[in-house]
Amino acid sequence: MYELFQAVLNSDEKTVLRQLIDALNVSGKRYFLRNEILQIFADYCQQSQKPAYFYHSSSVGKLIQYTHEIILEDECSWFVVRPRIASQEVWQLTDDFTSFKQMTPQALLDVSDRLVNRYQDHILEIDLHPFYEGSPRIDDPRNIGQGLAFLNRYLCSQLLSDPQHWLELLYLALDKINYEGIPLLIGDRIPSGIQLAKQIKLALKFLSQRSPEEPYEKFCSHLQELGFEPGWGNTVARVRETLELFERLIYSPEPAILETFVARIPAVFRVVLISIHGWVGQEDVLGRDETLGQVIYVLEQARSLENKLREEIKLAGLDYLGIKPHVIILTRLIPNCEGTCCNLRLEKVEDTENAWILRVPFAEFNPEVTNNWISKFEIWPYLETFASDAQRELLAQFKGKPNLIIGNYSDGNLVAFLLSHRLKVTQCNIAHSLEKPKHIFSNLYWQDLEDQYHFSAQFTADLISMNAADFIITSSYQEIVGTPDTIGQYESYKWFTMPQLYHVVDGIDLFSPKFNFVPPGVNENIFFPYSQKSDRDAHLCTQVHELLFSSEDAQIFGHLDNPHKRPIFAIATFTTIKNLTGLVECFGKSQALQEHCNLIFVASKLYPYEATNPEEAGEIQKLHDIINQYHLHDKIRWLAMRLPSRDLGEAYRVIADCQGIYVQFARFESFGRCILEAMISGLPTFATQFGGSLEIIENQQNGFNINPTDLEGTANKILDFLKECDTHPQHWQEVSEWMTQRIHHRYNWHSHTNQVLLLTKIFSFWNFVAPENNEARDRYMETLFHLIYKPRAEKILEKHMGG
Numbered sequence: 001m002y003e004l005f006q007a008v009l010n011s012d013e014k015t016v017l018r019q020l021i022d023a024l025n026v027s028g029k030r031y032f033l034r035n036e037i038l039q040i041f042a043d044y045c046q047q048s049q050k051p052a053y054f055y056h057s058s059s060v061g062k063l064i065q066y067t068h069e070i071i072l073e074d075e076c077s078w079f080v081v082r083p084r085i086a087s088q089e090v091w092q093l094t095d096d097f098t099s100f101k102q103m104t105p106q107a108l109l110d111v112s113d114r115l116v117n118r119y120q121d122h123i124l125e126i127d128l129h130p131f132y133e134g135s136p137r138i139d140d141p142r143n144i145g146q147g148l149a150f151l152n153r154y155l156c157s158q159l160l161s162d163p164q165h166w167l168e169l170l171y172l173a174l175d176k177i178n179y180e181g182i183p184l185l186i187g188d189r190i191p192s193g194i195q196l197a198k199q200i201k202l203a204l205k206f207l208s209q210r211s212p213e214e215p216y217e218k219f220c221s222h223l224q225e226l227g228f229e230p231g232w233g234n235t236v237a238r239v240r241e242t243l244e245l246f247e248r249l250i251y252s253p254e255p256a257i258l259e260t261f262v263a264r265i266p267a268v269f270r271v272v273l274i275s276i277h278g279w280v281g282q283e284d285v286l287g288r289d290e291t292l293g294q295v296i297y298v299l300e301q302a303r304s305l306e307n308k309l310r311e312e313i314k315l316a317g318l319d320y321l322g323i324k325p326h327v328i329i330l331t332r333l334i335p336n337c338e339g340t341c342c343n344l345r346l347e348k349v350e351d352t353e354n355a356w357i358l359r360v361p362f363a364e365f366n367p368e369v370t371n372n373w374i375s376k377f378e379i380w381p382y383l384e385t386f387a388s389d390a391q392r393e394l395l396a397q398f399k400g401k402p403n404l405i406i407g408n409y410s411d412g413n414l415v416a417f418l419l420s421h422r423l424k425v426t427q428c429n430i431a432h433s434l435e436k437p438k439h440i441f442s443n444l445y446w447q448d449l450e451d452q453y454h455f456s457a458q459f460t461a462d463l464i465s466m467n468a469a470d471f472i473i474t475s476s477y478q479e480i481v482g483t484p485d486t487i488g489q490y491e492s493y494k495w496f497t498m499p500q501l502y503h504v505v506d507g508i509d510l511f512s513p514k515f516n517f518v519p520p521g522v523n524e525n526i527f528f529p530y531s532q533k534s535d536r537d538a539h540l541c542t543q544v545h546e547l548l549f550s551s552e553d554a555q556i557f558g559h560l561d562n563p564h565k566r567p568i569f570a571i572a573t574f575t576t577i578k579n580l581t582g583l584v585e586c587f588g589k590s591q592a593l594q595e596h597c598n599l600i601f602v603a604s605k606l607y608p609y610e611a612t613n614p615e616e617a618g619e620i621q622k623l624h625d626i627i628n629q630y631h632l633h634d635k636i637r638w639l640a641m642r643l644p645s646r647d648l649g650e651a652y653r654v655i656a657d658c659q660g661i662y663v664q665f666a667r668f669e670s671f672g673r674c675i676l677e678a679m680i681s682g683l684p685t686f687a688t689q690f691g692g693s694l695e696i697i698e699n700q701q702n703g704f705n706i707n708p709t710d711l712e713g714t715a716n717k718i719l720d721f722l723k724e725c726d727t728h729p730q731h732w733q734e735v736s737e738w739m740t741q742r743i744h745h746r747y748n749w750h751s752h753t754n755q756v757l758l759l760t761k762i763f764s765f766w767n768f769v770a771p772e773n774n775e776a777r778d779r780y781m782e783t784l785f786h787l788i789y790k791p792r793a794e795k796i797l798e799k800h801m802g803g
Helices: 001-011 012-028 036-047 057-068 106-114 145-162 165-177 192-208 220-225 236-251 257-266 292-313 380-400 407-425 444-451 455-468 539-548 580-589 591-596 614-629 643-659 675-679 711-727 730-746 748-770 771-801
Strands: 031-033 067-072 074-084 087-094 102-104 126-129 270-274 326-333 344-350 354-363 404-408 425-432 471-474 496-498 503-507 516-517 566-571 599-605 636-640 663-666 686-689
Touching: 001 057, 012 036, 012 057, 012 067, 012 326, 012 599, 031 036, 036 067, 057 067, 057 074, 067 106, 067 192, 074 106, 074 566, 106 503, 106 539, 126 748, 145 165, 145 326, 145 516, 165 192, 165 425, 165 748, 192 220, 192 236, 220 380, 220 444, 236 257, 270 292, 270 407, 292 326, 292 354, 292 404, 292 675, 292 748, 326 380, 344 614, 380 455, 380 771, 404 407, 407 425, 407 455, 407 771, 425 455, 425 748, 444 455, 444 566, 455 771, 471 748, 516 614, 566 580, 566 643, 580 591, 580 599, 580 614, 580 711, 591 599, 591 711, 599 643, 614 636, 643 663, 643 675, 663 675, 663 711, 675 686, 675 730, 686 711, 711 730
Parallel strands: 126 503, 270 326, 270 404, 326 354, 404 425, 425 471, 471 516, 566 599, 566 663, 599 636, 663 686
Antiparallel strands: 031 067, 067 074, 074 087, 087 102, 344 354, 496 503
16 A cells, blocks of 8 residues: 555645545545545546546545545544455555555554544553464455365365374364263274274274175174274265275375365264344244344254254264254243243244254343343343353253354354353354444444443454354355455454443454354245245235235235236335335335336334334334325335245245345345345345345346445336346346346255354364463453453443333
């Protein structure tokens, strides 16, 4: 960046930069983000009649393209530039435009504090960098999120460089694997790695003389005499393949061999999935609006994990020992459950043999609070005692320790940290959606937002859990490090200020192999292509069609004068981020869209008085105002209801029968479960360009990723597609088929579960062979928990207690 700044200041373009800063000053603001900066620069180029190349290709144009933030002070300007993904730099430019220099993040955080009049000397600095020093890390930002592949390559290189040392480590790792005290894989007759290598040759010679299909029970005693315990396979062929893989790994290690061998190791039997904030059930309830997608995710992940573990146990030859997988979804028990089963301690997960929902109540501080559902923003005071109570319940339920704990969302991840730290169990984090990047300036103005959101507790919990986790799985690459144009969700924790509380000067190592891109799937028994007519229920199809297009009900608003127009379909909750009002306004402002289409959307409420918070009430009222303003009553259908999963799956297909489209209009979407459901059902899907959907609709991005702040541009994109469909009737079908196949092959639970279990085994081994930094890191996290998080949570509790 030095050369680029130099090129600007040593040329006539210095005048352009000065005029641009003047234009920013005229606005009266002091803090500018990338979109504002680009818009002001574009306006300047147009007003100054600059040639077309200047915006992108001039030196100052390149500088502005790299700039993500500008802060103006009286004596200087501060630039946050991002020359490449996952790499941000701070530069200070003097007000006379004669000098510039690179500054530290600490200096920028002080400037930010002064900007909001909350600067203080000697503020606490949080720096996690020392705990990642010396650990293997990814070099190329393009490979961020591929930690598993990186660790496989690294471990194989170590095996090659010091084979005898690493053979002993492999032996020790395998030797400690057991199930409830029953030794697996290696018995006490094999005392070392060298002896293990020798015994493998004897075992392979023995197996070569047996029938490949012979079951393990018939030859197990001979293998045990050689020192091999159960777990290598269920037949001669399977045991032989696994031993051959291990032998190849010893003598010619390659990443593919390591991955295949590790995948066969029976090391995971009990798994905990944590989804704290409740309303986790299977009938009449699937989370509240703020947690609906997460609850569905966790239930489907539990089913998939239990099925996969059962398959692994059988292939390892352990089912004859009576070993069974055990999966528990840990959530809170809600005494005032409003007619649901959320007050039941234990509930079996449907379509599983041994997966359960275990509900543990919050400790009773104020029963008027703890006996009821609690919002995710208010839950923080109860998590420490919940973790202690849950630990006892889990150990009793499992009759032993789990092998893997998976946290979900900020609260579940914090409890996963507490449990895994106490039990010495592998911890996996799934954020789903980090609140900090969703709420712009939420860290800078945290004190003003504290009464409503309690971000000081949440952001601290995020820092603790993401650094304590053994591995983190994300649904998309951008969730970690964004795009060339946008900051990633985890990247936003790299450095930031919480004025008068602390500065984070290095909050996370984005190049750590702990980050792994493992997208979820969809339930293909419920969500499947509209063209699979034989799998569809004709009665349900008719019923859902009537519901969407013509039924009258107190919870349905609007009617369709011409129900034969192409339908635009949407599903959203009432938040400013989900931006359902933006979609309706886009539709209302476009006469052309109204001529071609009807708009049908499903939301959970119809009137402001039904809202559970002021934001929701405001969005509902705004939607009514837009409908009235643009006279849309005969062009829309607003279904204010929660559709059961079976009905929802058919709703997507009914819209596809009519060759409709699905539109996801969020201002930001970390991933978007509804996008997967719509696409696999065969609906051409338009989705926001801000977030993970950019990767879901990867190869079609120019046509189907939309900017929800550009209403006219979005309407034109949709209209261009519809005109193409009218001109070439096969176009809709081609796009529909592409989207179905994209989800079917890339986003499925089978692949997701395989990756999660493989990550668990690899990181368990990695922690076994290199535990040094983890211990120091965990002590640091404990300090943050007790000295920062707990005091913030206690302030929320005081409020709940009426203080």
